[in-house]
Amino acid sequence: MNTLVRNLRVVRRMTAADIAQQSVYRGAWIIFMLANICMPIISLLIWRTALASGAQLPVDERYITTYFVLLGVVTMATSSWMAGFLAQDIRMGKLSSWMIRPASLLTGFVANNLSEKFLKLFALVPMIGIVWWIFRDSMNIPAGPGRWALFAISILLGAMLVFIIDILIASLAFWMDDVSALVQARVIIASVLSGAVVPLALMPEWSRGFVDHQPFRYTVSFPVEIVAGELTGRELLAGLGFQLGYVVVFAAIARLVWSAGIRAYSAVGA
Amino acid sequence: MSPLDRTWWHKQWRHLRLWRRFFAQAVVRETHFRAHFLTTLLVGLVQLGLGIVPTLLLFGFTSEVGGWSRAEVIALVGVFQIVTGLMATFVAPNLNRMTTYLTEGELDGVLLRPVSSQFYLTLRWINVAELTNVASGIAVLVIGLVQADLAPGVGQIVQAVVLVSSGLVLLTAVWSAMSFLAFWLQSVNPIGFVFLSLMEAGRYPLVFFPVAVRTFLTFAFPVAFATTFPVRALAGDLGWETVAVGVGFAVVAMLLVRLLWRRGLLTYSSASS
Numbered sequence: 001m002n003t004l005v006r007n008l009r010v011v012r013r014m015t016a017a018d019i020a021q022q023s024v025y026r027g028a029w030i031i032f033m034l035a036n037i038c039m040p041i042i043s044l045l046i047w048r049t050a051l052a053s054g055a056q057l058p059v060d061e062r063y064i065t066t067y068f069v070l071l072g073v074v075t076m077a078t079s080s081w082m083a084g085f086l087a088q089d090i091r092m093g094k095l096s097s098w099m100i101r102p103a104s105l106l107t108g109f110v111a112n113n114l115s116e117k118f119l120k121l122f123a124l125v126p127m128i129g130i131v132w133w134i135f136r137d138s139m140n141i142p143a144g145p146g147r148w149a150l151f152a153i154s155i156l157l158g159a160m161l162v163f164i165i166d167i168l169i170a171s172l173a174f175w176m177d178d179v180s181a182l183v184q185a186r187v188i189i190a191s192v193l194s195g196a197v198v199p200l201a202l203m204p205e206w207s208r209g210f211v212d213h214q215p216f217r218y219t220v221s222f223p224v225e226i227v228a229g230e231l232t233g234r235e236l237l238a239g240l241g242f243q244l245g246y247v248v249v250f251a252a253i254a255r256l257v258w259s260a261g262i263r264a265y266s267a268v269g270a
Numbered sequence: 271m272s273p274l275d276r277t278w279w280h281k282q283w284r285h286l287r288l289w290r291r292f293f294a295q296a297v298v299r300e301t302h303f304r305a306h307f308l309t310t311l312l313v314g315l316v317q318l319g320l321g322i323v324p325t326l327l328l329f330g331f332t333s334e335v336g337g338w339s340r341a342e343v344i345a346l347v348g349v350f351q352i353v354t355g356l357m358a359t360f361v362a363p364n365l366n367r368m369t370t371y372l373t374e375g376e377l378d379g380v381l382l383r384p385v386s387s388q389f390y391l392t393l394r395w396i397n398v399a400e401l402t403n404v405a406s407g408i409a410v411l412v413i414g415l416v417q418a419d420l421a422p423g424v425g426q427i428v429q430a431v432v433l434v435s436s437g438l439v440l441l442t443a444v445w446s447a448m449s450f451l452a453f454w455l456q457s458v459n460p461i462g463f464v465f466l467s468l469m470e471a472g473r474y475p476l477v478f479f480p481v482a483v484r485t486f487l488t489f490a491f492p493v494a495f496a497t498t499f500p501v502r503a504l505a506g507d508l509g510w511e512t513v514a515v516g517v518g519f520a521v522v523a524m525l526l527v528r529l530l531w532r533r534g535l536l537t538y539s540s541a542s543s
Binding site for chain 1: 309313316317320323326327331332334335336409457459460461463464466467468470471474477478479480483527
């Protein structure tokens with residue numbers, strides 16, 4: 001327990017320091033978030049045109065609109081970009097100096113993740129607000145704070161899941177020279193299976209069973225569905241259960257692989 | 271006119287010869303990194319496949335959107351792949367370095383050379399491996415045309431090629447202008463992401479967007495000239511006026527970017543002094 005408290009304290013301090021440091025690049029964050037909302041808006045316009053020209057979609061206009069307006073926030077909030085950097089730290093031996101420190105190397109990456117997201121949020125929320133306002137007539141807004149609370153919890157779990165998957169991939173750097181192809185593969189596969197490109201509700205019937213239960217759905221699509229879709233209470237509970245389950249399972253695997261990696265690690269340059 | 275060249279034409283010719291050297295060097299370089307070639311090829315193919323997913327899904331629910339059939343949109347995806355491949359080969363490796371050029375003071379070294387600095391900064395580096403995406407784009411375009419039962423004549427092909435070329439010039443001009451903002455903003459690294467994200471709109475025909483957005487994609491961010499118009503030309507329902515407008519726009523855009531570059535250079539005060 002003591003270790004956990006200490007690590008959390010370290011993360012808090014490092015996050016605050018990171019925020020101070022990163023806020024120098026305010027302009028860059030705004031540009032970044034501008035790029036982030038381009039894709040969802042393009043998709044939104046395309047699917048609305050399809051609906052308007054008589055396409056028979058399994059979901060209605062309100063679902064599509066709400067889905068893509070919220071998509072930008074959720075992809076940002078659950079994203080992780082650390083795999084390449086962590087793999088580099090392992091390969092180049094930066095890990096060595098952290099092994100004698102009283103906190104894990106990973107705390108730095110957690111702090112970086114939290115601080116960048118904190119700053120991106122400031123740039124992104126006004127943009128989403130404008131898009132929301134433009135499409136306000138066809139947005140699904142759930143009544144009551146309950147759904148929004150679940151939305152927030154689900155985003156948090158989704159973010160943990162993506163981060164853990166990244167640790168898992170980066171840990172392979174203990175044994176492999178170059179994991180960048182794997183990192184790229186993860187990004188490409190996740191972009192489709194997470195629902196970031198097309199809402200999973202529009203996937204063909206034959207893929208339903210797989211698409212609905214694979215882990216990537218719980219990184220982006222599921223949190224958005226909580227607000228945009230008409231998930232029943234049962235589906236909601238089951239979904240959150242699945243999400244939590246995936247977090248726990250992947251965390252266990254990542255922990256195993258990481259500690260096996262640490263044992264196999266022979267510091268470069270030592 | 272610099273004493274190096276007798277006339278303006280000689281100067282252009284010298285730059286063309288120089289560019290040929292850049293290309294030859296890039297090819298030699300590529301042969302040293304065969305793994306890079308293979309990864310670029312694989313990633314390009316996967317991205318092409320995934321890029322078609324929304325289109326295929328969409329046409330699973332309807333047979334026609336705004337007068338475009340599935341086969342025609344697939345042909346358009348092919349053209350999009352060709353255009354993005356060409357940009358990634360010849361333009362992206364350069365404009366992605368703009369911040370480094372300006373903040374690390376590398377521009378000093380460029381300004382001293384007997385070469386147009388703008389030419390050098392925009393076209394110096396070439397990523398030959400990305401040409402594989404142009405090849406796969408051509409394949410997809412042909413598949414789309416065959417499925418759509420389109421057999422364009424020579425005139426239509428000329429129209430399409432001219433339109434794609436002017437579209438490329440226009441897009442390069444827009445991206446250059448965005449990167450040249452580095453003169454005033456210092457860091458513009460993420461601006462390439464904005465450009466590439468907006469480019470994604472070129473994956474779909476212009477009529478898939480609301481009228482206001484269509485105007486934006488024709489005049490402000492002219493991706494329509496690079497993808498929608500060429501495919502319409504191949505389908506035979508585009509006059510030469512649009513081609514002329516495209517060429518005219520490209521010339522104006524080049525002149526404007528040239529002007530912007532000159533203005534930017536005036537504010538440049540090196541990085542280390």
